[in-house]
Amino acid sequence: MRDVVIVGAAETRFGKSELAYRDLAAQAGRHAMDDAGIDSDEIEAFFLGTFSPGTFIHQEHAAPLIAHELGLAHVPSTRTENACASGSTAFLSAIYAIAAGAHDVVLVVGAEKMTATPVAETTSILAEAADWENESKVGLTFPGAYALIARAYMHKYGKTRDILDAVAIKNHRNAMGNPYAQFHKLIGPEDIARSAMVADPLTLYDCSPISDGAAAVVVVAADVAERFKRPGVRVLGFGQASDSLALYKHDELTTLPAARRAGERAYRMAGLAPEDVDLAEVHDCFTIAEIVATEDLGFFGPGEGGDAVKAGVTGRDGRIPVNPSGGLKAKGHPVGATGVSQLVEAAFQLRGEAGERQVDGAEIALTHNVGGSGATCVVTILGRPA
Amino acid sequence: MRDVVIVGAAETRFGKSELAYRDLAAQAGRHAMDDAGIDSDEIEAFFLGTFSPGTFIHQEHAAPLIAHELGLAHVPSTRTENACASGSTAFLSAIYAIAAGAHDVVLVVGAEKMTATPVAETTSILAEAADWENESKVGLTFPGAYALIARAYMHKYGKTRDILDAVAIKNHRNAMGNPYAQFHKLIGPEDIARSAMVADPLTLYDCSPISDGAAAVVVVAADVAERFKRPGVRVLGFGQASDSLALYKHDELTTLPAARRAGERAYRMAGLAPEDVDLAEVHDCFTIAEIVATEDLGFFGPGEGGDAVKAGVTGRDGRIPVNPSGGLKAKGHPVGATGVSQLVEAAFQLRGEAGERQVDGAEIALTHNVGGSGATCVVTILGRPA
Numbered sequence: 001m002r003d004v005v006i007v008g009a010a011e012t013r014f015g016k017s018e019l020a021y022r023d024l025a026a027q028a029g030r031h032a033m034d035d036a037g038i039d040s041d042e043i044e045a046f047f048l049g050t051f052s053p054g055t056f057i058h059q060e061h062a063a064p065l066i067a068h069e070l071g072l073a074h075v076p077s078t079r080t081e082n083a084c085a086s087g088s089t090a091f092l093s094a095i096y097a098i099a100a101g102a103h104d105v106v107l108v109v110g111a112e113k114m115t116a117t118p119v120a121e122t123t124s125i126l127a128e129a130a131d132w133e134n135e136s137k138v139g140l141t142f143p144g145a146y147a148l149i150a151r152a153y154m155h156k157y158g159k160t161r162d163i164l165d166a167v168a169i170k171n172h173r174n175a176m177g178n179p180y181a182q183f184h185k186l187i188g189p190e191d192i193a194r195s196a197m198v199a200d201p202l203t204l205y206d207c208s209p210i211s212d213g214a215a216a217v218v219v220v221a222a223d224v225a226e227r228f229k230r231p232g233v234r235v236l237g238f239g240q241a242s243d244s245l246a247l248y249k250h251d252e253l254t255t256l257p258a259a260r261r262a263g264e265r266a267y268r269m270a271g272l273a274p275e276d277v278d279l280a281e282v283h284d285c286f287t288i289a290e291i292v293a294t295e296d297l298g299f300f301g302p303g304e305g306g307d308a309v310k311a312g313v314t315g316r317d318g319r320i321p322v323n324p325s326g327g328l329k330a331k332g333h334p335v336g337a338t339g340v341s342q343l344v345e346a347a348f349q350l351r352g353e354a355g356e357r358q359v360d361g362a363e364i365a366l367t368h369n370v371g372g373s374g375a376t377c378v379v380t381i382l383g384r385p386a
Numbered sequence: 387m388r389d390v391v392i393v394g395a396a397e398t399r400f401g402k403s404e405l406a407y408r409d410l411a412a413q414a415g416r417h418a419m420d421d422a423g424i425d426s427d428e429i430e431a432f433f434l435g436t437f438s439p440g441t442f443i444h445q446e447h448a449a450p451l452i453a454h455e456l457g458l459a460h461v462p463s464t465r466t467e468n469a470c471a472s473g474s475t476a477f478l479s480a481i482y483a484i485a486a487g488a489h490d491v492v493l494v495v496g497a498e499k500m501t502a503t504p505v506a507e508t509t510s511i512l513a514e515a516a517d518w519e520n521e522s523k524v525g526l527t528f529p530g531a532y533a534l535i536a537r538a539y540m541h542k543y544g545k546t547r548d549i550l551d552a553v554a555i556k557n558h559r560n561a562m563g564n565p566y567a568q569f570h571k572l573i574g575p576e577d578i579a580r581s582a583m584v585a586d587p588l589t590l591y592d593c594s595p596i597s598d599g600a601a602a603v604v605v606v607a608a609d610v611a612e613r614f615k616r617p618g619v620r621v622l623g624f625g626q627a628s629d630s631l632a633l634y635k636h637d638e639l640t641t642l643p644a645a646r647r648a649g650e651r652a653y654r655m656a657g658l659a660p661e662d663v664d665l666a667e668v669h670d671c672f673t674i675a676e677i678v679a680t681e682d683l684g685f686f687g688p689g690e691g692g693d694a695v696k697a698g699v700t701g702r703d704g705r706i707p708v709n710p711s712g713g714l715k716a717k718g719h720p721v722g723a724t725g726v727s728q729l730v731e732a733a734f735q736l737r738g739e740a741g742e743r744q745v746d747g748a749e750i751a752l753t754h755n756v757g758g759s760g761a762t763c764v765v766t767i768l769g770r771p772a
Contacts, residue, residue: 001487020519046628054441054514058522061469061515064628064761068635074647076626077762078475079467083447089464093479100485101387128440129447133406136444240462242432242450249454261460375450376463 002099005225005232006382008036008218009347011340014332015182016115017212021057024214025050025111026069028337032107032216033070037229040071043218044103048079049090049110050336055125056117066109083129083371084285086110087215087339088378092240094219104221110340111214122210126335129372131246143207145247145373146286147199152253153288154201156303161201163306165189167287168205168329170315175326177356180341182211182332206287208327213334215341231385233347236272236364238380239265245375256374259296263368266379267298272364274298277320277381279349279359281342283370284327293368294322297379316359324349324357339378342367350384388485391611391618392768394422394604395733397726400718401568402501403598407443410600411436411497412455414723418493418602419456423615426457429604430489434465435476435496436722441511442503452495469515469757470671472496473601473725474764478626480605490607496726497600508596512721515758517632529593531633531759532672533585538639539674540587542689547587549692551575553673554591554715556701561712563742566727568597568718592673597718601727617771619733622658622750624766625651631761642760645682649754652765653684658750660684663706663767665735665745667728669756670713679754680708683765702745710735710743725764728753736770 010031012024019027025048033040046067054060067077080089087110094106114122123143127136130145154160168187175181187205195204218228225232241261244250250257267273274297282297284290291305299320300308308314314322325331325345328338346365348354362384369378396417398410405413411434419426432453440446453463466475473496480492500508509529513522516531540546554573561567573591581590604614611618627647630636636643653659660683668683670676677691685706686694694700700708711717711731714724732751734740748770755764 022519052440052446054438054511055446058514058518060438060441060467061631061758061761063468064758065517065631067628068630068761072628074627074629074644076478077468077628078479078626080479081446081465081467082449082463092462093464093466093482096479096482096486096488099487100482102482102485125440128444131451132444133408240464241460242453242458242463243460244454245447245451258460372447372450375447375454 003222004095004098004219004235005222006217006347007220007225007228007230007232008032009344010035011180011215011344012213013180014211014213014334021053021059021111021113022065022069024113024212025066025109028214028216029070029107029109032218035230036218042105043072043075043107045075045097045106046072046077047090047093047108049087049339050079051081051083051086051112052125052128057113082376084335085339085369085371085376085378086336088369091340091343092238092378095235098219098221104224106219107216108219108340109214109216110337112334112336113212114210114334115212134246143199143202146288147202149253150201150288156254159306163291163310164206164287165192166309167284167290168192170309171284171323171327171329174316174324174357175330178326178331181326181330182209183330202286208285208329208333211332211334213332213337215337215344217340217343233350233385234383236381236383237266237270239263240378243375245372247373255292256296256370256377258374258377259293259368259370262377262379263297266381270381272381276364277366278362278364279321279324280366280368281325281345282322282368284323284329285333287329290322290327297368316357321359324359339369342369346382350382389608390481390484390605390621391608392603392733393606393611393614393616393618394418395730396421397566397601397730398599399566400597400599400720407439407445407497407499408451408455410499410598411452411495414600414602415456415493415495418604421616422604428491429458429461429493431461431483431492432458432463433476433479433494435473435725436465437467437469437472437498438511438514443499468762470721471725471755471757471762471764472722474755477726477729478624478764481621484605484607490610492605493602494605494726495600495602496723498720498722499598500596500720501598520632529585529588532674533588535639536587536674542640545692549677549696550592550673551578552695553670553676554578556695557670557709557713557715560702560710560743561716564712564717567712567716568595569716588672594671594714594719597720599718599720599723601723601730603726603729619736619771620769622767622769623652623656625649626764629761631758633759641678642682642756642763644760644763645679645754645756648763648765649683652767656767658767662750663752664748664750665707665710666752666754667711667731668708668754670709670715671719673715676708676713683754702743707745710745725755728755732768736768
């Protein structure tokens with residue numbers, strides 16, 4: 001397959017924004033083009049990852065809308081939607097279009113505007129990413145689904161909720177060094193103990209927040225990368241897999257088979273193994289999800305991911321730093337933006353431009369993006385510019 | 387680019403269906419696999435074109451849902467959304483994935499379930515495909531937008547509404563021969579004269595209906611096509627272009643620049659010209675849209691498309707048959723299904739299996755699929771199996 005690199009990366013600050021959806025998305029896109037040192041007339045195609053702008057802000061058909069805001073004139077503009085993995089599937093679409101030889105220079109934006117919607121509606125909208133007829137309609141929300149996963153994990157492996165605390169505390173600490181993060185607030189076990197219960201055992205600090213935000217990357221064929229001012233972050237491998245939307249059809253709750261498959265495909269394509277990865281941005285929509293992710297990706301054995309966080313193995317200076325950006329938990333989780341934001345963080349890290357949160361000597365970064373409770377999983381492996 | 391062919395095609399009957407969204411989509415997918423003579427375990431990737439299942443039926447993230455219903459196990463499953471062109475962008479995504487060398491055998495389904503929603507809400511949901519903030523919110527619905535286009539056309543070229551009548555009458559007549567069509571009802575000018583005004587000058591018979599339905603194609607690399615029982619319908623060319631969502635930003639109303647661009651790209655890729663096309667399935671969401679489409683595609687000069695319909699040039703036995711399936715007007719318009727359904731009809735025609743509505747000697751078929759009032763346009767050109 002034709003090699004692809006990332007030559008531009010940018011994101012907005014996540015959180016509650018005064019900007020409208022289209023302005024957020026355009027801001028990220030424009031800054032990514034600036035980062036690449038190109039004008040909009042050099043972009044040949046546009047892919048937008050966004051989850052549910054129809055229900056959040058009455059705006060479907062958002063790809064040509066954002067393309068027009070960005071001055072992309074008449075380039076092919078396509079939205080992909082795979083719930084919280086929408087940003088990653090937009091990125092894979094760009095890779096395919098380039099590898100097919102249809103385009104050389106493609107812009108990918110991920111965006112979501114969530115805070116303009118009443119919070120009570122937001123939980124319901126998010127539940128449309130699960131099997132509505134069989135689960136959401138009867139009350140299984142995402143906090144509920146991941147609470148079941150947390151309970152199953154703790155029961156199966158004999159763990160207590162201090163492993164969840166460790167994830168939240170680490171990711172809030174990491175976000176302190178991320179100017180784009182929604183939260184800049186250190187927390188400790190006592191804050192978590194005092195916080196509101198959302199879905200037992202998950203408290204407020206176990207849940208990623210409701211966020212506005214956008215992220216963008218400029219993706220180009222490696223064979224044309226020399227003409228851009230930025231060194232190209234290499235796409236070494238990727239994998240996508242799917243699974244049942246309904247949690248009740250999963251054989252077990254303590255692993256996401258689609259994440260395992262997506263990871264295996266990405267490792268195989270890259271010719272790499274888990275121990276080669278220098279840092280990972282994983283989909284910690286809830287604290288338990290990060291623990292499960294690190295096991296699905298092969299960083300730790302089953303039941304060992306929680307203890308690894310407690311032992312500091314996934315800290316920024318640990319053996320395998322996980323979510324140096326702060327993760328969904330503390331950086332924020334504007335649904336459609338998240339997958340692209342993970343790529344942006346990976347690009348910053350691999351270019352050595354992650355500032356306070358830089359992982360020393362980062363050569364290989366992995367991103368792990370999940371839609372639903374494991375129905376869509378995308379894993380990518382990126383390499384430092386050659 | 388690696389050549390791609392269609393080896394399986396199927397659709398459900400369009401109209402009000404008792405089937406749920408997932409069952410409609412799965413039925414089309416299953417029948418397309420049957421048509422290709424393959425089992426679900428031979429499918430390597432899945433793309434779903436669907437517009438707004440979140441607002442229509444509370445179900446986003448529909449790609450893995452349908453994949454699971456179809457027994458596609460864990461293959462990468464991605465939804466694309468480009469309003470009424472969602473089906474076509476799913477098809478182009480499949481082409482890119484194959485041309486990139488990532489997959490050889492891909493299933494594409496387009497689907498929409500619209501009749502489970504109260505009609506008053508449906509118009510509002512459809513308006514989310516336009517620029518909500520600047521036009522839809524203040525009352526410009528799609529019938530309203532196309533009424534403006536019709537008025538502008540009639541004024542500019544000095545035409546009367548008999549050209550619109552001619553489109554509706556032809557497409558209802560064509561649909562009589564299509565077992566999948568929503569309407570099997572001949573109409574005449576007197577029916578149209580008696581029908582309700584929707585948005586002056588567009589009456590009920592100028593508007594495509596609200597429909598449930600699904601369509602599917604099995605798309606494979608030409609270099610593996612020999613192993614399938616069906617001869618491969620060749621994808622000779624395609625083009626996609628975009629434009630402003632807001633109609634007020636268009637320089638003129640009587641042409642869709644994105645359709646012209648998409649058509650030019652498709653013709654250039656195929657090495658063909660408008661006069662080489664034996665039949666076209668075009669996006670007649672409203673009668674005026676078919677007339678504009680035939681001009682944008684170069685079949686007729688500006689202002690000549692309406693008279694051509696009246697003269698029978700676009701009839702099934704005319705020089706360039708347009709919408710032999712009955713088109714969106716009479717076959718129905720389940721939004722996400724439409725683009726794929728156009729490909730299905732083209733495949734039936736090019737295989738010589740279109741029954742009563744067969745266009746004699748069809749060698750080259752063109753499809754023209756529009757999202758919004760021209761914000762996304764996709765044109766494909768298909769050739770008879772070699």
